[in-house]
Structures are given as structure tokens and as C-alpha cells.
Amino acid sequence: MPVERVNVHCYFDNDTGQWIKLPIGYEIHSDVIKDFMDIIQETIPDWTNSHDILASLRASNYDPHECISTYFNIGDPVTDPWLKGIVRTKNSAADANSMEQKDKEIEKLKKTIKSLEQQLANSKEELKKSNQKVVSLEDRVSTLEAENKSTNVRLTALQEARPKTAKVVTVEKSSVDPKTARALSESAKNLHKSHIQLKMAVKKHVGEISDLMKKAINGMRDIRSCDSGQSREIEDLRELYRKEALERKLLYNKLQELRGNIRVFARCRYDNRVECSLEFPSDSDIATFNPATQQKKIFSFDKVYSPSSKQTEVFEDTLPIIHSCVDGYNVCILAYGQTGSGKTHTMMGPEHDPGVNIRSIKALLEICKERSDKADYTLKVSLLEIYNENVQDLLSSDVKTLPVQSKGNKVVIPGLTEVEVTSMADIQRVMELGNKNRTTAATKMNSQSSRSHLILKLSVEGLNRKAGTHSSGSLMLCDLAGSERVGKTEAQGQRLVEAAAINKSLTALGQVFSALRASQLHIPYRNSKLTHILQPALGGDAKACLFVAVSPDVRNITETISTLTFGSNARQIALGQAKANVSKRMPKDDDDD
Numbered sequence: 001m002p003v004e005r006v007n008v009h010c011y012f013d014n015d016t017g018q019w020i021k022l023p024i025g026y027e028i029h030s031d032v033i034k035d036f037m038d039i040i041q042e043t044i045p046d047w048t049n050s051h052d053i054l055a056s057l058r059a060s061n062y063d064p065h066e067c068i069s070t071y072f073n074i075g076d077p078v079t080d081p082w083l084k085g086i087v088r089t090k091n092s093a094a095d096a097n098s099m100e101q102k103d104k105e106i107e108k109l110k111k112t113i114k115s116l117e118q119q120l121a122n123s124k125e126e127l128k129k130s131n132q133k134v135v136s137l138e139d140r141v142s143t144l145e146a147e148n149k150s151t152n153v154r155l156t157a158l159q160e161a162r163p164k165t166a167k168v169v170t171v172e173k174s175s176v177d178p179k180t181a182r183a184l185s186e187s188a189k190n191l192h193k194s195h196i197q198l199k200m201a202v203k204k205h206v207g208e209i210s211d212l213m214k215k216a217i218n219g220m221r222d223i224r225s226c227d228s229g230q231s232r233e234i235e236d237l238r239e240l241y242r243k244e245a246l247e248r249k250l251l252y253n254k255l256q257e258l259r260g261n262i263r264v265f266a267r268c269r270y271d272n273r274v275e276c277s278l279e280f281p282s283d284s285d286i287a288t289f290n291p292a293t294q295q296k297k298i299f300s301f302d303k304v305y306s307p308s309s310k311q312t313e314v315f316e317d318t319l320p321i322i323h324s325c326v327d328g329y330n331v332c333i334l335a336y337g338q339t340g341s342g343k344t345h346t347m348m349g350p351e352h353d354p355g356v357n358i359r360s361i362k363a364l365l366e367i368c369k370e371r372s373d374k375a376d377y378t379l380k381v382s383l384l385e386i387y388n389e390n391v392q393d394l395l396s397s398d399v400k401t402l403p404v405q406s407k408g409n410k411v412v413i414p415g416l417t418e419v420e421v422t423s424m425a426d427i428q429r430v431m432e433l434g435n436k437n438r439t440t441a442a443t444k445m446n447s448q449s450s451r452s453h454l455i456l457k458l459s460v461e462g463l464n465r466k467a468g469t470h471s472s473g474s475l476m477l478c479d480l481a482g483s484e485r486v487g488k489t490e491a492q493g494q495r496l497v498e499a500a501a502i503n504k505s506l507t508a509l510g511q512v513f514s515a516l517r518a519s520q521l522h523i524p525y526r527n528s529k530l531t532h533i534l535q536p537a538l539g540g541d542a543k544a545c546l547f548v549a550v551s552p553d554v555r556n557i558t559e560t561i562s563t564l565t566f567g568s569n570a571r572q573i574a575l576g577q578a579k580a581n582v583s584k585r586m587p588k589d590d591d592d593d
């Protein structure tokens, strides 16, 4: 009799040996399917419609693992509210009211970035491992499924064979050996048993795999959310860092401006062969006493270094402007004073106890190195000399005069050699070459080194990788020519020409200082080659330190500084905040000589 197949499913029952009609969707009541559905609902509690789940199971050939994968692949994890819980770091440092606090905050933020980057790397490693595990589990499932399939094939073959046997038994009862029939039935039963055992094993494994899948999916979800959260947090921190770095730079510059863009220090040379005629009533004053007139004069500076001051102490006050240079400002350090007053000792110093030059360059290299985790710096050095208003390149063996030109806000010296340096050893090599060329040039021109201005220029180009900003600063270290007066040295011939050129450039320097101090609209930089070259490091937001070198036996300090003064202010130092306070009475111009 043909089997009616309307909205029913036919199933051959082994135990009764009959075909059984079942309604469509009957499998929803079977234990295996119920277990599959439980697995799916445990993994995806939001998926409650059992008909949908059953439909999905059918579509995936009753593979709960595939159902779960399909569900998650279709779902958009970005819309998952779970992923939206990203805690942003607030700019708690915004309220910080001191630079020190901000520096600490930046340090903290840097550490947070580092630890977040470490966490991100760990998470990526875990994700990789999970992916490998999932792939191996998928392989295992495939193997088990293949095994299951082959068992099913064998069972089906057996089931197909059984009704035929039954028929033979009914129709040709007498011709079948009952022993054979029993043995066949026994082996069919055994096969069925082993099929059920296999099914149980597969079910167990599928359960395990499903658990693992659940864990892997949750892990992946965590990692994805963590990944996107961390990327955003890192970007926020970067932005915050950029702001903080700029703020620190501006605050530091403000601090330097408050201290004075041009700071004037006096340093008295140590000399045990002469009696010191000067007194140092405070660390910012020098007092002179004239026994003939019984007059005492006090001269004030930003700082005064007595003969006992060490090179390290002298350097300490110039260190802040070295930081400014790396921040992208033009700065200069100058030594001014009469021949033999200690300018070269202060600037260059002996090899075993170097002066401001070497210490500044060392500090500059160290600052660049300290900041190398976030910025790349390129340092270039030039060495030049101004003799009789002629500019000579000391890093070139050619003795030729170079022009000085203004290009927009910049001052350029076409043809001047620039050497890239990365270490103190490079600097030493450059200085040695410069000294050698200076001696050759001096011999050719019959000049003395103290009769020329020596300028060592370092340009610092920075690229902050984290903030993506560029900076460009320069440091000019200048050992000026001796400032003694022509009348005193009784110069003649070439010495007279030298003295006139020195007087011209030092007077021009004094005029520039005075114009800057009076905030005049026109600053006469072009009155000398010296002031023209120093222009970028004196005006605007540039910073300068001027060392006035003083001999301990000097009777009249005003003479030492007089070349930097002019006009009716001849008795007051027209530099920065330095001034001369004269006790009892203001001396007249001719008091000096």
C-alpha cells in the first residue's frame, strides 16, 4: 500500500519493523534536537523562537555549531551595546596649574599608552591562539561528522536489507534457515546499538565543541571590543599629549620671558697673582671702591659669579635656554670683556674643565636623546669668525669672505659649511678642524684670534613623531673680541683697523640691546656683521645670555662695559635688566679715564 505523504514525515521504526507517520517538525520533540536547541539557546539566549532555530538547524543539516556561527556572522558586533562601553580618559590634567604637574601627568599618560599597547599586543596574541584552536576544533568536528556519516550509510544499508529479509521470512518461511535469520537479527541489533553509542559520543563531542565555540566567540567579542576601545583611547591620549606638550613648551617659554629674554651675567676671572679689587656684596652685585675719591659704586646684574665660581655653576644659569633651543627657539650665549678677562675660559674652558660651549652642546645632545622616544632631531654645526667685518668659514680651508643676507625672517650666509653631528666626538672633531683653520687664517692675515669674534652655530631641527609637529631652533655660542679701547692700547696700522672694526661691532651690539630693551620699532641689526648674524637669536622670542668677563684687578668696571653703552646713558649698562647703581653720586662720563 502506498504511503500517504501530506504534512507528514514517514519514519521506519526498527523496533516494530513498521513505517510510522509523524507530523512535520516532529524532530523538535526528539532528544537530540532538543539538546541541539538547548546548546544554541545557551549560547544565544536572545534567540527564543524555537521554529526559527529548528529551521536554521535543518538548513545547517542539524549542525548547532554552524547555526551559531551563521547567527554571529549575520549579527553586527559593532551594534552590540556591549562594545559601546568604552571609558574615555578625561583630561584630568587640564586643571593642573603648574608645569611640574603637567610633566608628571604626561609621564603618567605615556605609561598608560605603553601599558595599553602591551595589553593590545597580548590580546592580539590571544586572538591568534583562539583562532588556531577554533580551526583545530573545526577539523575535529569534520572528522566526527565523516565518521557519523559512514555509520549512517552502513545502518541505512542494513535497514534496507531487513524488510526484504522479513518478506522472505513471511513468503518463503520454510526456505530460511532460522539460525541465519537470528544471527542476522542479532548483528542488526548490535549495529543499531553501536550506532546509538556513536550518536551519543558525537552528541557529547558536539556539546564540548559548542562550549568551546561559545568561549571562543565570547573571547573574540571581548578582544574586538577591547581592540577598538583601546585604539580610540590611544588616539585620545595622543591628542591630549599633543596639547600638553604644546602647553608645556609655551609655559616654559613664558617662564624664560619672565626671567628676561636677554639675561646679563658678570663673571670675575680667578687669578691668584693679583689682588682682587672688587667686592661681591650679593650674588647679583659687584662693588668697586676708588681709594682716591673714596667712592664706592655698585653694579647690578642678573647674576654675578665671583672668582671662586666653578664652570658648572656658571653653566647652570644657561641650561634653561638650551631647553628652549630644543623646543624650537633661537638662543645665543655671548662672552664680552677685555682681552684676558676670561671670555674664552668661560666659553670654551680647558679640556679637563670645559666651559659653557661644550657643556651646552653636551646638554643639548642629552635633551635630544631624552626626547628620542617621541621625537627625531637633526643637529648641524657651523663655525665662523668675523675679523675686520669679514665673515670667514672656519670649517673650510679656503680663506674667503662670505656675504650675510636677509631672506624674509631668516638670515643666511651662502656658502657657509654645515656639518651634521650626532655625538660629542663629532663636535670635538669639528672644533679641532675650526681651530686649525682659524690659526691658518690668522697667520695669513697677520691677526690675533682675540681680535676676532668667534661664533659656533648649532641648528636643531625636530620632528615630534607622536604629535606630528616640527620644530626649528638654533644655538649660537659667541666668544666676542676683546673690548679694550683704542686709546688705551695705542694701536696703530693694522691693529688700529682691527680695533675700529671691533669697536664698531660691539657698539652696534650695544645699540641693538638698547633698542630691544626700549622696545623700539626699528632695531639696528644691520649696523654690523655681528649683529646681522645674531639677529635671529636676539629679537622676537629669542633668548640670550651675555657673560660680562671682568678681571679681578680692574679698578674701573665701567670701562669694561663701556663699549656696550652709548650716548647720555654711558654710565648705565644698557643691557637687559642690568643696571649700575652708584652710591653717593652718579659719576660723570670722564670719571673713567
Ligand SMILES: Nc1ncnc2c1ncn2[C@@H]1O[C@H](COP(=O)(O)OP(=O)(O)OP(=O)(O)O)[C@@H](O)[C@H]1O
Binding pocket: 268, 269, 270, 271, 307, 337, 338, 339, 340, 341, 342, 343, 344, 345, 346, 449, 450, 481, 482, 549
Ligand atoms: N675663572 C678662571 N679661573 C681660572 N683661570 C682663568 C679664569 N678665567 C680666565 N682664566 C685664565 O686667564 C687667562 C686669560 O683668560 P682668557 O683667555 O679666557 O681671556 P679672554 O678674555 O678670552 O682673552 P682674549 O680676549 O685674549 O681671548 C687664561 O690663561 C685663562 O686660563
